[in-house]
Amino acid sequence: MALNRILVSFVLQLGIILPVTGASKVNIVAGETVVLLCPNGKTKTENPAKVIWKYEGKTIITYIRSQEKSFMANSSAKYRLVDEKKGNFSLWLPDGKGQYSCEVEGEPPLIYYVQRWHWKISQRGYVLQGETLQLEVMTSGKEYSASRIEWLSPYKAKVTGNEPRWMLENNNWKLQIKNLSIQEDHGIWECHVLPDGPRITYDVKVIGFLNALGDSDTRFAAVNNSVVLSCPLSISLTKEKSLENFLQSWDLMKDNKVLIKKDVKLANNTFPAKEISKVQFEDAGNYHCHFTFAKGHLNKSIHLIVMKGKKSGICMMFLNGTEF
Structure with a gap:
C-alpha cells in the first residue's frame, strides 16, 4: 500500500475497548481516505431532517432539510458528505485522526475513534544495495504502546530478530535492514500491529546489479x-x-x-x-x-x-x- 495512493476503506473493526465508550475503532494509514458511515444500518431514521458531524466535540458539518429546501451549514472545507442529495450522509474523511461523531435527529449518536498510522523511514525512494534502511511504524495514539509488532519480508518470511541483517528495536516498532540485498529485501514489507491493529505496508526499492551474487x-x-x-x-x-x-x-x-x-x-x-x-x-x-x-x-x-x-x-x- 503506497503512502501516496488514495484508498477508500469501509471496513470498521468493532467491539474493542476504546478511549470513548461505545465508539467504533477505525485504523487508517497516513495518505489514505476513509468513509465513516452514517447512518450505519442500525438506525431506523430514513431521510433525516438534520444530521450533524462533529470532530473532538466541535461541529464540522451540519445538514438541515426542510419543506422549502435543504442546505449545509457550518461546513468545513476539509470534510464533505459522500452524497447528501441521495441521502448518503457518511463522512468522507481525508487522512484524519481522533474522535468523530454523527448525530442523526431521533437516533443515538454514532461515535468513531480514528487511529492514524504512519511510517518514519530513514531513506525514501530508491536505496542502493549494501546500504542500511530503517523502517519504523508510528501512531497518533498512546494506547498502543504495548501492542505487539510483527514484520514480514517481501517473501513472507517472519522477522524474528535473530537474522544477521534484520534487527528489531524499540519493542519491534522499528526494523533496521542492514546491507540491503535485491534478492531478499526488494519488494513489499508488511507490518502487523497485534492484536487488533492494521496491516500496513511499505515498498522497498533496492537498486543493484542484475543476477549478481557479489561485487x-x-x-x-x-x-x-x-x-x-x-x-x-x-x-x-x-x-x-x-x-x-x-x-x-x-x-x-x-x-x-x-x-x-x-x-x-x-x-x-x-x-x-x-x-x-x-x-x-x-x-x-x-x-x-x-x-x-x-x-x-x-x-x-x-x-x-x-x-x-x-x-x-x-x-x-x-x-x-x-x-x-
Missing part, C-alpha cells in the same frame, strides 16, 4: 571468440523515469583506465557494455563498472580470463597477460 564476477572467453562485458542494473532507465535525477553517470574501466564514460542525461537508456568480437590474450584483465547516484555509488568488477587450447588437450588461461 565481482569472473568471465571466461576463448581466443578469437566474442564476449560482452556488462554490468546491468536491476532497474530499467526507460521504465523508471523518476531515476532521471537519481542516477547521474556511469563508466567502464579496465585496469583503472576509462573505456566508456557517460552522463546519464546524455545516455540512450543503456548501461556500460563492451563487446570484444575477437578476444586476444591482451584483453584479459580486470574490468570495473562504476555508477554514480545522488545518494552514493555502486561498483562491480569483472575478471576476464582468456583461454586457448593446446594440441595435447591442456587448456592455457591468461589473466592480465600472464599464463597460468
Whole structure:
C-alpha cells in the first residue's frame, strides 16, 4: 500500500475497548481516505431532517432539510458528505485522526475513534544495495504502546530478530535492514500491529546489479571468440523515469583506465557494455563498472580470463597477460 495512493476503506473493526465508550475503532494509514458511515444500518431514521458531524466535540458539518429546501451549514472545507442529495450522509474523511461523531435527529449518536498510522523511514525512494534502511511504524495514539509488532519480508518470511541483517528495536516498532540485498529485501514489507491493529505496508526499492551474487564476477572467453562485458542494473532507465535525477553517470574501466564514460542525461537508456568480437590474450584483465547516484555509488568488477587450447588437450588461461 503506497503512502501516496488514495484508498477508500469501509471496513470498521468493532467491539474493542476504546478511549470513548461505545465508539467504533477505525485504523487508517497516513495518505489514505476513509468513509465513516452514517447512518450505519442500525438506525431506523430514513431521510433525516438534520444530521450533524462533529470532530473532538466541535461541529464540522451540519445538514438541515426542510419543506422549502435543504442546505449545509457550518461546513468545513476539509470534510464533505459522500452524497447528501441521495441521502448518503457518511463522512468522507481525508487522512484524519481522533474522535468523530454523527448525530442523526431521533437516533443515538454514532461515535468513531480514528487511529492514524504512519511510517518514519530513514531513506525514501530508491536505496542502493549494501546500504542500511530503517523502517519504523508510528501512531497518533498512546494506547498502543504495548501492542505487539510483527514484520514480514517481501517473501513472507517472519522477522524474528535473530537474522544477521534484520534487527528489531524499540519493542519491534522499528526494523533496521542492514546491507540491503535485491534478492531478499526488494519488494513489499508488511507490518502487523497485534492484536487488533492494521496491516500496513511499505515498498522497498533496492537498486543493484542484475543476477549478481557479489561485487565481482569472473568471465571466461576463448581466443578469437566474442564476449560482452556488462554490468546491468536491476532497474530499467526507460521504465523508471523518476531515476532521471537519481542516477547521474556511469563508466567502464579496465585496469583503472576509462573505456566508456557517460552522463546519464546524455545516455540512450543503456548501461556500460563492451563487446570484444575477437578476444586476444591482451584483453584479459580486470574490468570495473562504476555508477554514480545522488545518494552514493555502486561498483562491480569483472575478471576476464582468456583461454586457448593446446594440441595435447591442456587448456592455457591468461589473466592480465600472464599464463597460468
